Amino acid sequence: MIRVREIDMERDLVAVEELEKRVEVGSLIVDELGDPMFRIRHAPDHIMLVAEYGESKDIVGVVRACVKMVTRGRPPTSSKPAYVKVAYILGLRVSPSHRRRGIATALVEYVETWSSCRGAAYAYMSTTAENTPLPPSSAELLPLDFPSLLSHHLTLGSFLVVSSSSSSFALLSVFDSTRAIRLRIAKTPSLLLRTSMAILRALDACMPWARIPSVRDVFKPFGIYILFGLCMSGPDGPSLLLSLCRFAHNLAVRNPACAFVVADVGSRDPARTAVPHWRCFSSDQDVLCVKRLRGNTNIDDDDDNDDDDDDWIASPPPSDKMIFVDPREL
Numbered sequence: 016m017i018r019v020r021e022i023d024m025e026r027d028l029v030a031v032e033e034l035e036k037r038v039e040v041g042s043l044i045v046d047e048l049g050d051p052m053f054r055i056r057h058a059p060d061h062i063m064l065v066a067e068y069g070e071s072k073d074i075v076g077v078v079r080a081c082v083k084m085v086t087r088g089r090p091p092t093s094s095k096p097a098y099v100k101v102a103y104i105l106g107l108r109v110s111p112s113h114r115r116r117g118i119a120t121a122l123v124e125y126v127e128t129w130s131s132c133r134g135a136a137y138a139y140m141s142t143t144a145e146n147t148p149l150p151p152s153s154a155e156l157l158p159l160d161f162p163s164l165l166s167h168h169l170t171l172g173s174f175l176v177v178s179s180s181s182s183s184f185a186l187l188s189v190f191d192s193t194r195a196i197r198l199r200i201a202k203t204p205s206l207l208l209r210t211s212m213a214i215l216r217a218l219d220a221c222m223p224w225a226r227i228p229s230v231r232d233v234f235k236p237f238g239i240y241i242l243f244g245l246c247m248s249g250p251d252g253p254s255l256l257l258s259l260c261r262f263a264h265n266l267a268v269r270n271p272a273c274a275f276v277v278a279d280v281g282s283r284d285p286a287r288t289a290v291p292h293w294r295c296f297s298s299d300q301d302v303l304c305v306k307r308l309r310g311n312t313n314i315d316d317d318d319d320n321d322d323d324d325d326d327w328i329a330s331p332p333p334s335d336k337m338i339f340v341d342p343r344e345l
Contacts, residue, residue: 017118018067019125022051022077027065030074038108046197046236053195054105055081057163057343060133064125066109066118075113078122079106081344082133084159098159102130102308104140105344131308139305158341167343169194173244174262176255183249185256185289189263190342193238193272200234237274240267241342245278245286253289260291279340 022031031051047053055061058081066076081103086096104126109118130138158164165173165188173188213232242263247256260276267273280287 016069017116017121018072019064019121020067022063022065027074031065031077034074034077034110035108037110046199048194048196050195051106052079054344055079055103057081057160057167058083062126062129063106064122066122068113068116068118075110076118076122077106077108078104078119078126080104080126080130080138082130082135086159099137100133100135102126102133102135102138103344104138107140127306127308135308137305137307158339164341164343170342171240171266174259176259178249178251178255181249181251183247183251183255185247185252185259186244187242187246187256187259187263188244189266190241190243191238191270191273192241192342193270197236197238198233199236233274238270238272240270240273240276242276242278242290243340243342245280245284245290247286247289252285256286256289257291260289 028049028051035045035051050056052061052063055063060083061079061081063079064077065074067073068075082100083103084098085101086098104123107119107122109122127138164170167190169191171189171191173186175184175186177184216232240263242260245256247253260278263276267276278290278292280290
């Protein structure tokens with residue numbers, strides 16, 4: 016028997032943390048520093064669910080979700096942007112010993128019902144390319160509370176660089192997640208590997224001009240800086256964006272808790288070629304999946320924008336080939 020209910024933080028926190036430690040989510044283990052709802056708390060409507068199984072009522076599944084208003088571009092017949100409520104599903108976990116029993120389905124169906132009751136017209140989640148999406152698989156999302164994100168206490172700032180010789184510019188913002196979550200490599204490294212990396216770090220510190228590739232100690236809990244809102248324009252745009260990425264790197268170097276600076280960009284985003292990265296630490300397997308919820312259509316507070324027959328996910332992919340990833344939910 017499967018029972019889905021809202022989390023009781025006082026009673027369930029330890030069990031949820033133990034569950035997430037047992038679940039394999041790639042090569043990283045996430046430590047949420049005692050606040051499993053951090054990634055959804057920014058939204059007025061948010062929920063965290065747990066799934067209990069059997070008479071013992073063991074917690075075998077968990078999921079988070081939030082509902083927010085986003086803009087999805089500008090209709091061709093209107094000068095105003097179109098808005099729609101969407102639900103974001105994240106942190107879906109099921110105990111390895113209880114999979115293939117409909118637990119994840121029960122959690123997601125509960126979230127869909129909860130989201131529909133709050134006016135959400137669509138639900139979306141991020142997964143890997145192993146889950147083949149149904150076409151069309153592209154959508155454009157931009158949170159309506161973008162000013163709140165820019166003024167968030169973990170946003171270090173937005174930085175703009177403009178070329179003096181042309182109309183080129185580049186822009187990005189930096190989000191400090193070191194105070195919200197910590198990551199850790201799941202597998203225990205060999206003594207040889209740890210020693211080798213320590214030697215490289217020491218050499219890099221002594222001879223920075225040699226540009227020896229090294230990373231901070233990632234075999235103990237570490238944090239990251241997240242770059243978001245990356246954009247560029249003009250012939251000098253790539254070089255300007257590269258300089259901003261280096262500036263963000265220098266910010267991260269000052270924080271001993273930060274081991275990596277990460278950016279999430281679309282596979283066809285022009286900014287992708289300008290962002291410096293190591294291939295061994297990069298992934299191109301993420302897929303954004305969008306589903307239309309039953310009983311809901313495009314909901315807009317503006318009476319002039321009557322678009323009941325509009326199917327957002329049947330629209331063509333965005334022409335600018337860019338995606339926006341909210342760092343609060345990453």
